[in-house]
Amino acid sequence: MSLNNKVIVVTGASSGIGALTAQLLSQQGATVIIAARSLQKLQSVSSGMMGPCRMIELDVGKDASVQSAFEQILAEFGHIDCLVNNAGYGKFEYCDAMPVAEFAEMMNVNYMGIVRCTKAVLPAMKKAGSGIIVNVASMAGKLGTAKSTAYAATKHAVLGFSNSLRQELRDYGIQVTTINPGPIDTPFFHIADPDGNYVNNVKWFMMKPERVARAMVSAIEKGKAEVNLPRSAAIGVKLYQMFPRLADRLSYRMLNKK
Structure with missing residues (x-):
């Protein structure tokens, strides 16, 4: 898909x-609507945009916020060509130490946030036939590790939702793409790993955010169903899926760096 003039x-x-x-x-010439809870932070991002840009306040964890935001977008632009469900966060903690409320809130944002936003765009996309x-x-959605019980569960849910949705929408001309990155050097870890232990342990393996962003844009242009990053982790996941118990034993110490 050419991105020029796409909403x-x-x-x-x-x-x-x-x-x-x-x-x-x-x-690439797209008209981009950037959405987040903080308009102040969005203002800083918008200064780096080369083409048409619209900022909108959006809390994916709240029904009313999602409904209001997408009603505004559709009223202004009439259609949405692509939705990038990127909002989310993580916290790393052992299961017995993580409050149940934190499990629920992480699922509400990381998974239900995607459900809310997707449902908000589907009627218009179905009508357009594209x-x-x-x-x-x-990658946590495919390979669980210690202290990721809450976070990994949300990403497993995202993958299950996406794979099922892809089948539902096949006859409507709507593409569903999942992006499965390993650790990325972003502010995500300010919340997920505030003491920095995990970041220090996997610093050699962490990807630059620019690499992941370029892969996401390429996936949109090429209509890819799934992107796994980095390639070495993707190979490891395939081996884990074929030999899960053996992989557990062999990879325990290497993967549990949190």
């Missing part, structure tokens, strides 16, 4: 890969 909504666009992806999409929905999941 693209990016959630969680106030920082990290959301902000960079929005700016790259803008460079569209792309990009859901940012994670």
